Amino acid sequence: MDTFFYALFILSLLFSTRGADDDSSIVSRFQRYLQINTAQPNPNYYEAADFIVSQAQSISLHSQTLEFVKGKPVVLLKWPGSNPNLPSILLNSHTDVVPVEHHKWTHPPFDAHVDGSGDIYARGSQDMKCVGLQYLEAIRRLKSSGFQPLRTVYLSFVPDEEIGGHDGAEKFADSDEFKKMNVGIVLDEGLASPNENYRAFFAERSPWWLVIRATGAPGHGAKLYDNTAMENILKSIESVRRFRAAQFDLVKSGLKSEGEVISVNMVFLKAGTPSPTGFVMNLQPSEAEAGFDVRVPPTADQESLEKRIAEEWAPASRNMTFEFKQKVSVYDEFGKPVLTATDSSNPWWTLLEGAVKKVNEKLGRPEIFPASTDARYFRQLGLPAIGFSPMKNTPILLHDHNEFLNQAEYLRGIEIYESIIKAYASFERTYKR
Incomplete structure (x- = not known):
């Protein structure tokens, strides 16, 4: 009997160690992405693109690199769904970050230093390299679990958001490649929340x-x-x-x-x-x-x-x-205010709320993003787009000195996206705005 319990003890140690190793590897990949200097005005886009493609290959996602403007690659990844006739899901993020004043940082902004509290200091840790890698890590977990999406899931990593997105998301949204994707819903960036509720944005100014x-x-x-x-x-x-x-x-x-x-x-x-x-x-x-x-605001x-x-x-x-x-007009190309419905008329919003609730978390009141993101280029086409960055109990530090994200919060965000992507990719009904 003692031998049996000892064996169980050793197995529990092995599993706990494996989990720690997995978390360590996940954080390490995030650090590698943060260490690529993509600060405006001279972002190292090609190194970032190579890194994203390598991560896509490691989990067998289709990848292609589009270059609507020379020197500004758009990396597009694809996880094919079993029913390609259904509108697809687009998970968008941008690869560039804003400039830094190096001497005003406690830790070098491109070292991705982790302090004793688990805070990862780096430019882009909140805005928004965290989200791009969380998409990938969530899909890595879903694929490992054997999940097969019904809808095709796309991931786009676009340049130049921090300077208006004109050579990035704007050209991408206007391209023939985008039209062929038959996108039904777009997820893009949001903001950190200083309290217990995650923030979600249905429009922007x-x-x-x-x-x-x-x-x-x-x-x-x-x-x-x-x-x-x-x-x-x-x-x-x-x-x-x-x-x-x-x-x-x-x-x-x-x-x-x-x-x-x-x-x-x-x-x-x-x-x-x-x-x-x-x-x-x-x-x-x-x-x-x-x-x-x-x-x-669109209102x-x-x-x-x-x-x-x-x-x-x-x-x-x-x-x-x-x-x-x-x-930028507050109306879309159909003459409607550029916003996404947040009631029962929009199943994508309901699915988001349900997916967050399923992992025992809560959304705050739907908000209008106070600034501008790439989501506007998709909303202007009449597409529903939701801004969401899963960071709670976190100070809002985008564009600030000493931008950081706690590694536990980063890892929790992956679980949130795993739930959201699974819910979205399993949704059977066709929806039109």
């Missing part, structure tokens, strides 16, 4: 990058007269400031979340007459301009905002003009 210009006659620095360029630009800035404060008050009071209001932030002010020693101090300039990063009245800009922020009566450096 559209970027309107606005430049307002004022002109006026130049004059002596001591002269008082109306309608100078500086006076007019300051009136516009004050009008924008009041609007911003009113929107921000809605957030501060808890009446709306950040993603539900129109945000306006001034990002530059250009005025004055330069000289070799600075600016000319006794000359009022004839031109001035200010730039604003405006973000518009906003686009026409009303356009009217406000033309009549209040940059009226022609004050010698004002304006232009958009970028303006």
Whole structure:
């Protein structure tokens, strides 16, 4: 009897050791991906693509590399479903990350250092190399368990999201290759959650990058007269400031979340007459301009905002003009607001909720993403797209110094995706938005 229990004890040790080894290997693969420097403006895309393809080959996924723009590869992986007539599932992620200020990091941002608490410090640990590798690890587990998807599952690793996605997801979504995929649902990135509930996003705010210009006659620095360029630009800035404060008050009071209001932030002010020693101090300039990063939710009245800009922020009566450096419509190509339904009319949302609940976790209230992601290019085609990054009890550190993700949270996220992918890939009914 003692020998029997001793044997059981040894077997339990072996299984626990194997599990630890498996977790260690999973984290090690994540570290290898994080150690590839894909920071803008010079991302090492080819090394990242090679790594992704090698991981795909290790679990027998079909892979191809598309290059809509030279030097910017899109890696597309495929797990064929048993019923290719059903619309497919697309798991999208981006390979680039934002730049870093190395001297402001506790640990080098591309070392993927793991500290004593299990926190993995690296640029991209939250945004969003974690998600790309979690997709792959979840599929690795599903394939090992013998699961066969009913629907085909695609994984896309796209470039340039951090600079707008125009040479990445935008061209991919507009390509013949994408049309052939017959995509029915897209998963993309979300945000970390500081509390117990995972966050999921059904829409995002559209970027309107606005430049307002004022002109006026130049004059002596001591002269008082109306309608100078500086006076007019300051009136516009004050009008924008009041609007911003009113929107921000809605957030501060808890009446709306950040993603539900129109945000306006001034990002530059250009005025004055330069000289070799600075600016000319006794000359009022004839031109001035200010730039604003405006973000518009799909629930906003686009026409009303356009009217406000033309009549209040940059009226022609004050010698004002304006232009958009970028303006993304809040409507899709069918004239509908660019958002994904989050009620029973959308089975993909219901399946997501059920898959998260199945592993004893919870989703928070559906949200509008406060910034922009590649998901917008798929929503603009009329496709449902959900932003989701499984990180709970985690500070939001995307684009921040000392970005990190705890390895336990990373491993838990793989379990979450395993449940979601299984639910999505097993869904039999055809759904159209």
